Amino acid sequence: MKLAMIGFGQAGGKIVDRFLDYDDRTNSGIVRAAIAVNSAKADLMGLENIPQENRVLIGQARVKGHGVGADNELGAEVAEEDIDEVQNAIDAIPTHEVDAFLVVAGMGGGTGSGGAPVLAKHLKRIYTIPVYGLGVLPGTDEGGIYTLNAARSFQTFVREVDNLLVFDNDSWRQTGESVEGGYDQINEEIVRRFGILFGAGEVGDGQEVAESVVDSSEIINTLSGGGVSTVGFASEEVDLNTSGGLLSRFTGDDGGNDNLDAANTTNRITSLVRKAALGRLTLPCEIEGTERALLVLSGPSEYLNRKGIERGRKWLEEETGSMEVRGGDFPRQEPEVAAAILLSGVTNVPRIKRLQQVAIEAQDNIDDIQQESEENLESLVEDDEDELEPLF
Numbered sequence: 001m002k003l004a005m006i007g008f009g010q011a012g013g014k015i016v017d018r019f020l021d022y023d024d025r026t027n028s029g030i031v032r033a034a035i036a037v038n039s040a041k042a043d044l045m046g047l048e049n050i051p052q053e054n055r056v057l058i059g060q061a062r063v064k065g066h067g068v069g070a071d072n073e074l075g076a077e078v079a080e081e082d083i084d085e086v087q088n089a090i091d092a093i094p095t096h097e098v099d100a101f102l103v104v105a106g107m108g109g110g111t112g113s114g115g116a117p118v119l120a121k122h123l124k125r126i127y128t129i130p131v132y133g134l135g136v137l138p139g140t141d142e143g144g145i146y147t148l149n150a151a152r153s154f155q156t157f158v159r160e161v162d163n164l165l166v167f168d169n170d171s172w173r174q175t176g177e178s179v180e181g182g183y184d185q186i187n188e189e190i191v192r193r194f195g196i197l198f199g200a201g202e203v204g205d206g207q208e209v210a211e212s213v214v215d216s217s218e219i220i221n222t223l224s225g226g227g228v229s230t231v232g233f234a235s236e237e238v239d240l241n242t243s244g245g246l247l248s249r250f251t252g253d254d255g256g257n258d259n260l261d262a263a264n265t266t267n268r269i270t271s272l273v274r275k276a277a278l279g280r281l282t283l284p285c286e287i288e289g290t291e292r293a294l295l296v297l298s299g300p301s302e303y304l305n306r307k308g309i310e311r312g313r314k315w316l317e318e319e320t321g322s323m324e325v326r327g328g329d330f331p332r333q334e335p336e337v338a339a340a341i342l343l344s345g346v347t348n349v350p351r352i353k354r355l356q357q358v359a360i361e362a363q364d365n366i367d368d369i370q371q372e373s374e375e376n377l378e379s380l381v382e383d384d385e386d387e388l389e390p391l392f
């Protein structure tokens with residue numbers, strides 16, 4: 001599917017920048033347009049792939065290109081004040097060729113945390129295509145203000161977008177490594193997962209056609225209904241040499257081992273699906289209770305088969321309890337077979353619950369002399385959804 005990606009803030013800009021690089025490397029054709037928005041000039045200048053004319057500096061009158069720090073209320077304000085500047089950049093891209101917007105931001109900082117929900121709301125008012133968010137949660141070692149920012153931004157962002165895809169930095173930190181030091185690697189993991197997912201169905205001319213294609217509408221249907229999504233992924237290296245695969249079946253070189261090959265392929269696929277669903281998700285959670293899911297199997301076509309995907313799909317139905325699990329293949333001449341699973345509308349997410357709890361406590365400390373906010377908090381705690389006061 002073709003996306004217009006808008007990276008808001010430093011993390012958002014860097015991730016969209018990496019998506020462009022991924023698109024170039026793999027010819028995936030998912031990034032139809034890429035824009036970066038920031039209140040910090042230096043962050044915009046540090047990008048490598050996003051065209052200069054698509055880098056939008058906001059809040060100049062207020063912060064003179066120095067950024068808003070970790071003040072996400074200021075981030076939201078400058079986004080609202082300068083939304084026309086962002087719209088000007090969007091006006092210059094061919095939105096009629098785009099299937100959806102993807103607004104990418106780190107939720108823990110200031111510019112992206114405050115601005116991304118403002119932009120999503122704006123886009124929803126103007127365009128009929130879906131507006132998705134990709135929100136990055138901060139590491140728990142980043143400190144209280146980041147957690148508080150993330151909790152409030154998350155709550156607002158999820159309300160404004162058609163679906164919020166989440167990546168949790170905290171679960172992706174390597175042991176003994178700071179998140180800061182590992183961002184390059186983490187960003188690579190992000191674009192790989194979401195790249196395969198959104199890349200399914202974008203089969204260009206001359207590329208192999210999938211046996212059971214995933215098209216944009218299936219991705220959109222999986223994401224429709226809103227809520228929070230997470231992605232599972234597993235891959236296995238395979239030999240790109242096709243002489244032992246498809247070709248030999250025609251020449252008869254494999255000595256009638258067709259059935260064994262098919263069984264191997266099916267088994268490989270089903271175990272990859274299990275690994276992907278039960279391994280580390282972009283946002284760790286209980287997969288049971290997922291509302292909708294999409295399974296994409298990518299790799300050289302001789303390593304993909306309908307039976308394996310169908311089995312994997314069935315298994316996912318059982319594990320998630322969802323009646324809406326889609327699946328398909330994405331043939332690519334890469335030396336790996338990969339399973340990417342989009343779990344949409346997940347409900348049992350410990351990290352989100354903790355995040356909101358921490359934020360409620362932090363807010364309690366800050367405002368404990370204000371009767372009004374005391375009452376707010378009480379109603380929050382009573383509320384089923386533990387809702388925090390939104391940013392705007």
Ligand SMILES: Nc1nc2c(ncn2[C@@H]2O[C@H](COP(=O)(O)OP(=O)(O)O)[C@@H](O)[C@H]2O)c(=O)[nH]1
Binds near residue numbers: 014113
């Ligand atoms: N995955 C990832 N997360 C990042 C990166 N840079 C920053 N973050 C996260 O994003 C949060 C917001 O930081 P930043 O994007 O610099 O804030 P902003 O520029 O004010 O929007 C931080 O708290 C980190 O958790 C990055 O390159 N990759």
Ligand SMILES: [Mg+2]
Binds near residue numbers: 010011109
């Ligand atoms: Mg920063």
